[in-house]
């Protein structure tokens with residue numbers, strides 16, 4: 001089996017090791033004999049999503065987000081169609097915000113989004129920073145790190161419920177978003193290496209769309225779970241500012 005991953009703007013959107021998500025996908029494919037071709041996208045000119053199975057978008061500062069907005073808007077329609085057709089997508093923090101209609105920075109600058117889903121994000125002066133722990137129905141406990149000024153409110157299925165940390169807005173107890181095969185989340189960390197159930201979900205969804213439903217070979221995740229447990233412990237014991 002052969003999958004193609006587009007990593008959008010790795011030179012601009014790669015906060016707190018978001019590149020590690022791509023590496024996690026690559027490794028878990030490789031360990032199963034699935035070929036994953038990774039294409040780093042720096043411009044969306046002539047971009048064609050028809051042969052793409054997985055899209056990764058990392059997080060970025062307000063400035064970096066502003067710089068890539070124009071590029072993203074060029075593929076807005078195609079991206080929307082791809083999502084409706086079941087393309088897999090992982091969007092982190094600034095990338096997650098750009099799945100909505102717009103993001104307004106704390107200085108009042110409005111960055112238009114791709115309108116994959118009907119929501120928007122608005123920044124406040126204070127940032128929501130720290131380790132975060134959430135409970136999810138699909139993937140169990142998920143650990144990560146968040147650092148954002150944007151607050152997101154939406155009516156879609158959240159990725160999870162906040163146990164410790166802020167999540168979408170620090171108010172309604174939700175974190176992230178799931179829409180078709182899209183996962184949007186504020187969790188950096190990067191999220192995938194410590195949460196292999198999410199990585200496998202992305203791979204399985206991409207395979208199902210391309211080849212039909214297939215069982216993924218089980219991997220030994222002892223190291224991943226140990227790391228996750230340690231991160232969970234740190235998250236639960238450390239005092240938040």
Ligand code: GLN
Pocket residue numbers: 015058059060061062065092093094095123147148149150151
């Ligand atoms: N610039 C956005 C915010 O501060 C996203 C930051 C990020 O990707 N960590 O909300």
